[in-house]
Amino acid sequence: MADEGDPPITSDSERPAARYSESEPAEAETSVAFEADRPRARRGGSSVEAPVESESRSAEPVASEGSVLVTGICGRLGHLVARRLHRETRVVGVDRRAFPDRPKDITHHAIDVRRKKTRDVFRSEKVRAVVHLGVMHDPRASDHERHRWNVAAFQKLLEYLEDFDVRKLVVLSSANVYGPQPDNPQFLTEDAPLLGAQGFGGMRDLVELDMLAQSFFWKHPETETVVLRPCHILGRVKNAPSNYLRLERPITILGFDPMVQVIHERDVVEAISLALKPGVRGIFNLRGPGEMPLSKILRRLGRRPRAVPAFAAKAALEQLWKLRLTSFPAPEIDFIRYLCMVDGSRAEEVLGFRAEHDMDRTLASVDSDR
Secondary structure, eight states, rough: OTBOOOOOOOOOOOOOOOBBSOOOOOSSSSSOOSSSSSSOOOSSSOSSSSOOOSSSSSSOOOOOOSSSEETTTTTTTHHHHHHTTTTSSEEEOOOOSSOOTTEEEEEEEOOOOTHHHHHHHHHHHHHHEEOOOOOOTTSOOOOHHHIIIIIHHHHHHHHHHHHHHOEEEEOEEEEEEEEGBTTTTSSSSSOOOOTTTSSSSHHHHHHHHHHHHHHHHHHHHHHHEEEEEEEEEEOOOOSHHHHHHHHHOOOTTTTTTOOOEEEEHEEEHHHHHHHHTTTTTEEEEEEEEEEEEEEHHHTTTOOOEEOOHHHHHHHHHHHHHHTOOOOOOOGGGGGGTOOBBBBOHIIIIOOOOOOOOHHHHHGGGGGGGG
């Protein structure tokens, strides 16, 4: 599984799956104890050391005046974030899609974030914080199109933050950036290398976006930059993990039963709200209510999985992809057989974040719109 998400191995006629836009990957083949004594395992040296809160910087509060700008506000998570924040602060959205059920006190600019009109939004709305959710996750889009939307657009957004002295940036990344690997430690910390694009080029943009946010963190300490990396997001989001778990007969890989972490969409929204508090900066993994084998998750949801050998699944997917009968590219098989779980202790200690939705409520949320 991956994020707004992780598609299933199935035909599109069964249920199409969008790729990781509001976060995720699949997990691996072994299971161990997880709770009180879970180890803080690390992997290799990160290509960019994970930022931590700056103790040398004074705890300068973010100004209460001005607005919070949300990119991708018309998506499911964008809706939830806007409704969570608009009673506490002025919310402005930038999204070229329509926002028909917009609360009256939320301003929506139906423009492409790459256009010059976005600069006028920063100027006129007195933006003090940005929450970046506007990421394209269409696996059938060309590499050029995805790069222009995800990377070039984000670079332009960072220019606006610098030009208008915006003091807070919250970027929703994904635990997928670490990548599912057969040699992953049980739990990945924020300084683990970002290997998500090694086996699947479609992850390249998300990894690059994450790296750009880290670079901005170091170059512009005057802006409190927060990067959130949630595990698989579940709920009414139309992402791959949720779509996969909605299938009555999902495919699994024969001989693999990965441990999986999931998190409720509303818990992710709460983490975003916490990240907007003055003084918060750095990278945070977001762990949900716990870990569970994929087979047990499917049983709890009453699904009837079909186990297929990896080589057969890969060959079938390659053919189905060419015929446009699946939304699940063959390289994504690793997301439903290898481990990619995160250590969320830093978010607990620094953000004060802890998932409020238990495992049963989180899993049940994928069927909440049926």
